[in-house]
Structures are given as structure tokens and as C-alpha cells.
Amino acid sequence: MAKTTLTKKINLYGWLFVIPAALFIFILNFYPMVSAFLLSLQTGRGNNLKFAGLKNYARLFQDEMFLTSVGNVITYLVIQVPVMLLLALVLASILNNPKLKGRGIFRTLIFLPCATSLVSSAMIFKSFFSIDGIVNTTLMGLGVLQSPMSWLTHPIWAKFVIILTITWRWTGYNTVFYLAGLQNIDRSVYEAARIDGASASRQFFSITIPLLKPVILLTTIMSTNGTLQLFDEVRNITNGGPGIATLSISQYIYNLSFMYNPQFGYAAAVSYAILVMVAVLSFIQIKVGDKR
Amino acid sequence: MKKTMCVVLALLLVVSSLAFAGGKAETAAAAADPNAPVTLTVWCWDPTFNIFAMNEAAKIYAVDHPNVKINVVETPWNDLQQKLITSLSANAASNLPDIILMQDNAIQKNVMTYPEAYVALNGKIDLTQFAQFKVDVGTIEGKHYGVPFDNGATGTFLRRDIVEKAGLKVSDFNDITWERFIELGKIVKQKTGIAMISTVANEPDFPMLMLQSAGTWMFDEAGKAYIKDNTVLKEALRITKEMVQSGVCILVPDWNAYIATLNNGTVASTINGCWISGSIQAEKSQSGKWAVVNTPRFANIAGSVNYSSQGGSGWMVMANSKHPDVAIDFLAKTFGGSVALYETILPASGAIATWLPAAKSPVYSTPIEFFGGQKIYEDLVNYAGKVPNVKYGVFNYEARDAIARALSEVMQGGSIDAALATAQKNVEFLMSE
Numbered sequence: 001m002a003k004t005t006l007t008k009k010i011n012l013y014g015w016l017f018v019i020p021a022a023l024f025i026f027i028l029n030f031y032p033m034v035s036a037f038l039l040s041l042q043t044g045r046g047n048n049l050k051f052a053g054l055k056n057y058a059r060l061f062q063d064e065m066f067l068t069s070v071g072n073v074i075t076y077l078v079i080q081v082p083v084m085l086l087l088a089l090v091l092a093s094i095l096n097n098p099k100l101k102g103r104g105i106f107r108t109l110i111f112l113p114c115a116t117s118l119v120s121s122a123m124i125f126k127s128f129f130s131i132d133g134i135v136n137t138t139l140m141g142l143g144v145l146q147s148p149m150s151w152l153t154h155p156i157w158a159k160f161v162i163i164l165t166i167t168w169r170w171t172g173y174n175t176v177f178y179l180a181g182l183q184n185i186d187r188s189v190y191e192a193a194r195i196d197g198a199s200a201s202r203q204f205f206s207i208t209i210p211l212l213k214p215v216i217l218l219t220t221i222m223s224t225n226g227t228l229q230l231f232d233e234v235r236n237i238t239n240g241g242p243g244i245a246t247l248s249i250s251q252y253i254y255n256l257s258f259m260y261n262p263q264f265g266y267a268a269a270v271s272y273a274i275l276v277m278v279a280v281l282s283f284i285q286i287k288v289g290d291k292r
Numbered sequence: 293m294k295k296t297m298c299v300v301l302a303l304l305l306v307v308s309s310l311a312f313a314g315g316k317a318e319t320a321a322a323a324a325d326p327n328a329p330v331t332l333t334v335w336c337w338d339p340t341f342n343i344f345a346m347n348e349a350a351k352i353y354a355v356d357h358p359n360v361k362i363n364v365v366e367t368p369w370n371d372l373q374q375k376l377i378t379s380l381s382a383n384a385a386s387n388l389p390d391i392i393l394m395q396d397n398a399i400q401k402n403v404m405t406y407p408e409a410y411v412a413l414n415g416k417i418d419l420t421q422f423a424q425f426k427v428d429v430g431t432i433e434g435k436h437y438g439v440p441f442d443n444g445a446t447g448t449f450l451r452r453d454i455v456e457k458a459g460l461k462v463s464d465f466n467d468i469t470w471e472r473f474i475e476l477g478k479i480v481k482q483k484t485g486i487a488m489i490s491t492v493a494n495e496p497d498f499p500m501l502m503l504q505s506a507g508t509w510m511f512d513e514a515g516k517a518y519i520k521d522n523t524v525l526k527e528a529l530r531i532t533k534e535m536v537q538s539g540v541c542i543l544v545p546d547w548n549a550y551i552a553t554l555n556n557g558t559v560a561s562t563i564n565g566c567w568i569s570g571s572i573q574a575e576k577s578q579s580g581k582w583a584v585v586n587t588p589r590f591a592n593i594a595g596s597v598n599y600s601s602q603g604g605s606g607w608m609v610m611a612n613s614k615h616p617d618v619a620i621d622f623l624a625k626t627f628g629g630s631v632a633l634y635e636t637i638l639p640a641s642g643a644i645a646t647w648l649p650a651a652k653s654p655v656y657s658t659p660i661e662f663f664g665g666q667k668i669y670e671d672l673v674n675y676a677g678k679v680p681n682v683k684y685g686v687f688n689y690e691a692r693d694a695i696a697r698a699l700s701e702v703m704q705g706g707s708i709d710a711a712l713a714t715a716q717k718n719v720e721f722l723m724s725e
């Protein structure tokens with residue numbers, strides 16, 4: 001009898017402690033999500049909104065700028081995510097080597113980009129690739145370029161600079177995940193493999209990658225999600241240009257809301273399009289990656 | 293005891309989170325007494341220009357109205373626009389200041405989207421004393437919303453020393469066509485190795501000022517997008533491309549790089565709104581080396597003149613202001629009624645008036661040493677009077693963006709007709725609902 005009241009009391013405290021956080025999550029997260037969805041069903045400018053059903057969603061498919069921004073983001077995704085994750089995996093394997101001297105320093109250095117603000121890293125990369133920036137100066141000094149190259153005004157090179165910036169900023173972040181994953185792999189597995197005569201690359205592909213699969217899946221989903229919502233880098237490095245060659249979906253949402261005549265309903269529909277894309281891609285990745 | 297504490301703490305958390313969600317109550321006190329202290333908040337950008345002018349205006353107004361305090365908050369234009377839209381769309385206009393500075397090319401959009409947010413100034417400020425083209429910019433459906441401030445009249449700002457080194461005279465650049473400008477640019481490039489002019493790569497600044505010089509814009513009388521068959525626009529893109537391809541014009545990635553080309557002598561000239569003179573004069577070592585002439589015109593478009601406008605702005609009074617009458621009176625007695633104000637801000641910041649009585653002040657006819665003794669302010673005010681009037685329209689930013697993209701496609705070798713057809717389609721899409 002006494003025990004039940006105690007359990008009840010503990011439960012009560014539990015609820016009391018959970019409620020504030022739950023309330024915040026509800027108010028700051030779920031409520032905006034629902035109201036953004038309702039907003040996406042309305043058309044109009046500013047506050048003169050009227051209900052229009054799924055019209056905004058139908059509009060998406062005729063919107064050349066939206067489709068271009070989706071194309072841009074998919075380009076970033078397809079090139080950047082695999083390159084970055086492979087790089088992170090390689091770095092993590094190197095850093096996991098117990099014989100490596102100064103591991104602590106290298107780990108810190110590789111994680112450090114994550115501690116910089118997105119805007120400042122974007123500004124720094126922008127200055128690297130400006131007409132009189134360090135990249136042009138170096139390449140001209142080496143004789144690779146005859147005259148300064150205008151990286152950021154070229155549709156393909158501008159994309160390259162953005163991909164480079166994201167990779168620099170996020171590789172260390174993913175490396176940390178892989179390091180944590182690697183530390184859970186039993187050393188004896190590698191020992192056994194070595195005794196059986198497996199080469200280092202064989203160990204990497206036949207032990208490290210399969211055993212890290214859950215972590216790789218997690219990082220893939222996170223990176224995909226992050227790249228689909230790309231904003232800061234594009235806004236600061238090229239502002240979507242030249243033309244709309246580097247425009248990301250999030251920046252298009254920003255333009256629709258704050259640059260152009262505000263079309264909040266349509267902008268909300270675009271943001272739900274990102275949600276659907278993230279959901280679909282994550283679903284595919286889970287289906288492909290998780291074969292348990 | 294411990295348990296009671298736990299409960300109390302947890303309850304406290306719940307209550308505080310609810311209080312946060314609830315929001316703060318509004319405290320507003322109406323001032324009935326005319327001498328009661330009033331604080332007007334102003335949002336504007338550029339400390340050396342607009343903010344400086346606003347603070348000077350505050351000093352002048354304070355002489356007769358010591359109870360009125362002006363609180364200027366530096367707010368860059370992009371932030372200002374974003375804050376305006378966010379606050380107005382959330383029905384939270386109380387976050388907004390009493391007076392804002394508005395870009396000329398955004399005023400239509402903002403007033404049409406939120407007409408209730410701004411105070412119409414009809415009959416409250418004498419706008420007949422301002423340059424007509426600036427008043428028209430801020431007039432929507434017969435209501436005047438803007439008090440014109442900085443002048444966007446364009447000029448060709450030239451490096452006297454560089455063009456003379458190329459064997460040319462400053463006057464060779466006055467009253468010329470764009471074709472002639474390119475020819476002269478080639479001569480300068482060939483003789484001195486210095487590019488004639490620079491522009492920000494992703495911005496259609498040249499096509500925009502070319503359009504206005506021909507009295508045309510990207511919208512027709514009915515407000516429909518006029519891009520695809522706009523012959524002026526086609527010509528503007530063609531000339532801009534030719535300037536870049538011939539090496540006369542160099543492209544820079546952003547605004548800072550653009551200003552750097554002026555200050556470090558990478559280019560021999562720039563064509564922009566007269567407010568650029570502030571940035572030019574910031575480089576003291578180039579004193580005496582600059583000159584101003586008017587803007588090139590089209591050779592083969594009727595009605596094209598050597599005058600245009602780029603990037604002016606005006607003051608607006610917000611409807612949420614608790615003291616709209618004080619705000620209007622303040623603007624009327626300073627920016628719309630004080631020669632002394634313009635006499636102070638002109639030499640210090642180069643802020644050229646659109647309030648015509650100020651242009652009669654002797655300050656405007658002072659020779660400016662930085663420009664080799666040229667009376668540049670007199671010349672620029674003179675240009676301002678001849679700028680063709682255009683309606684920027686509600687969808688100006690959409691169209692401007694589309695032209696930026698078209699320009700970039702043309703630069704990459706695309707056809708002008710195809711690029712403009714795409715631009716027309718994109719703008720029409722954004723205009724539809």
C-alpha cells in the first residue's frame with residue numbers, strides 16, 4: 001500500500017519535471033510546424049491570406065526557380081555528402097590508431113572547424129576565393145593561372161567553393177561520430193584479421209565499414225538533412241549567384257518571405273517540400289542501410 | 293522537506309515556462325501634455341550618411357523642442373526589411389520604430405503589402421518643395437508616404453589623372469553615349485592598363501540605371517511585367533555584356549570589393565548614384581584626382597537622356613507610432629524645412645538634398661577640393677532635376693533578381709532574347725498567386 005503511494009509520488013514528480021520541457025517543445029516546435037502546414041494551404045501576400053487548399057503544392061511543380069534550387073541542392077548532396085563521409089571515415093581510422101603520436105592535438109584540430117560560426121567560415125572562404133584572394137595569388141605564383149580567376153561568378157566553380165566550405169566545416173563533426181563508433185569495435189577483431197593475414201585496406205572494408213554501418217547511416221541521414229536545409233554558406237558566399245546557379249531551397253524560402261513581396265503561404269509550402277524530401281531520403285537510406 | 297522543495301521547484305519551472313509563453317503585457321502611456329518628454333525611435337543605415345543626417349536633424353529640432361529626443365538605431369537595409377515584414381505579418385507592429393528609412397525601390401512593395409502600417413503625409417508636409425521624381429516614388433494611389441531624403445541621381449565619377457594620362461580630357465566623357473564610353477574605355481585601358489569601370493558581378497546595377505535613363509522600367513503602365521519585349525532592356529544587357537567582354541568593365545564579387553577598386557585605383561571611373569561620392573572621398577590620398585560628369589545615354593533609343601537615378605531613399609512615419617504628429621512635425625521642420633540641416637550634412641557626408649530650397653544654399657556652389665575644385669554638388673543637383681520619372685512598381689525586387697539572372701546567363705554566352713524570356717516567365721510566376 002505504502003509502496004503504491006510512493007510510486008505515485010515519484011510518477012508525479014516525474015511528470016512535473018517533464019512538463020516544462022515538453023511544453024517548450026510543444027510551443028516552440030510542434031505548434032509552429034502545425035501552423036506552418038496550415039499556412040502552406042493559404043495564398044496571398046503579407047497578411048491578406050485566404051485558404052486555397054493544395055494550390056501552393058501544385059505551384060511548386062511549375063516553379064522553375066524552386067526546381068533549379070532543388071537541382072542545386074541535390075548536386076551539393078550527391079557530391080558533397082559521400083566525399084565528406086569518406087574523408088571523415090579515413091580521418092577517423094587514422095586517428096583511431098593507438099600508435100599515432102599527438103592524437104589529442106589532431107583530434108582537436110579536426111574538430112575545430114565545427115566550433116566556428118557558419119557565417120565566419122563562409123566569409124573566410126569567400127575571401128580566399130576572391131579575385132585578389134590567397135587561392136588566386138597562390139595559383140598564379142605557381143604558374144597554374146595566368147590571370148586571376150573569378151571563382152564566385154562562375155556557375156560551376158561557385159558550386160565548388162560552396163561544397164568545399166561545407167566539407168571543411170562538417171568533416172570534423174562526422175569524424176567524431178566515427179571515432180566514437182570505432183572505439184566500440186573490439187581490438188581483438190582486428191588482431192584476428194591480422195593473424196589471418198588481412199591487409200590494412202581489407203580490414204578497413206571488411207571490418208571497419210560493416211561494423212560502423214549504424215553510425216554511417218546516422219551521419220548520412222544527418223548530412224542529407226543538413227545539406228537540404230543549406231542556407232548560411234550560400235547566402236554569405238554567393239547569395240545564390242551567379243544568377244541562381246547556387247541558390248539553395250532555404251534561401252529561396254528566405255527570398256520569398258523577405259526579399260520579394262511576402263508570400264508566406266507559398267514559402268511554407270516550399271519548406272514542407274524540404275520536409276518531404278528529407279523524409280523520403282531518410283526512409284530510403286534506412287531501408288538500404290539497415291538490413292537487420 | 294526535500295520533496296516539498298522538489299515540488300516547489302518543478303512548479304516554478306512550469307509557471308515560468310507558461311509566463312514566457314504568455315508574453316509581456318503592453319505598457320503604453322498617452323502623452324496629453326505637449327511638453328511631455330517624447331522619444332522617437334528611428335531605424336536607418338550607414339553611420340556616415342543617413343544616421344549622421346538624422347542625428348544632425350535631431351540637434352536642429354531639439355532647439356525648439358527640447359522635450360523631443362531622437363533615438364537612432366543602426367539597422368542595415370536588409371535587416372530593416374526583414375524586421376518590417378516579420379513584425380507586420382505577426383501583427384506585432386509595437387516592435388517597430390516611429391520613423392524608418394525606406395529604399396525608393398522597395399516603398400511600393402511595402403506600402404501595397406501593409407498599407408495600414410504607414411502614415412499618409414498628405415497635407416501635413418509640403419512635398420511640393422521636393423524634386424518631383426522623388427515625391428512620385430513615394431506616392432501610392434494618391435497618398436504620399438515618403439519624405440524624400442537622399443538623392444539617387446547618377447553621375448560618372450572619373451579619375452581625372454588617369455584619363456589625362458591616356459591623353460583624354462574629363463569633358464570628353466560628358467554628354468556621351470554608352471558606345472562612346474566603351475571606345476574611350478578601350479583607349480584608357482590601352483594607354484594606361486587600367487580598366488575603365490567596375491561593377492558587382494551578380495547585380496544588375498548598370499541595366500537598371502540604363503533603363504531609368506530612358507524613362508523605362510521592367511513594368512508597363514498597367515503594372516504587368518515588361519521584360520521579354522523590352523527593347524531598352526535588351527540594349528542595356530547587350531551594352532553591359534560588351535563592356536565586360538571588351539575589358540572596359542571588370543566584375544567584382546561583392547560591394548566591398550567594388551569600393552576597393554575605386555579606392556585603390558584599380559579602375560578609372562564609376563557610374564553610380566551620387567551617394568557614392570562619400571565612399572570615394574573616404575580615400576584621402578586621391579584628393580584632387582576625381583571629377584564628375586553626367587551619365588552616358590543610349591545612342592539608338594529615342595528619349596534616352598544623360599541622367600538617371602540609383603538607390604535613393606526616403607523617411608516614412610509608421611502608423612504604430614505613439615506620437616505620429618510629433619514624428620511628422622519633426623520631419624517637416626528638418627528634412628522638409630531646414631536649409632541649415634542640409635548645409636551641415638552636405639559638406640560632412642555628401643548627402644545631396646532633394647529638398648529644392650536647400651539647393652539654393654551657397655554651400656552647394658562651394659568648389660570641392662577633392663574633385664579638383666569642381667562644384668560637384670551644384671552639378672549633381674542639376675542632374676537630379678533632369679532624371680526621368682519611372683514607377684518602380686510592387687514587384688521591383690522580383691524583376692531585379694530576374695534581370696540579375698538574365699545578365700549572368702548572357703555573360704556566360706546565352707542569348708539575350710532567351711534569357712529575357714525566362715526572366716519574364718519567372719517574374720510572372722512570382723506575381724501570380
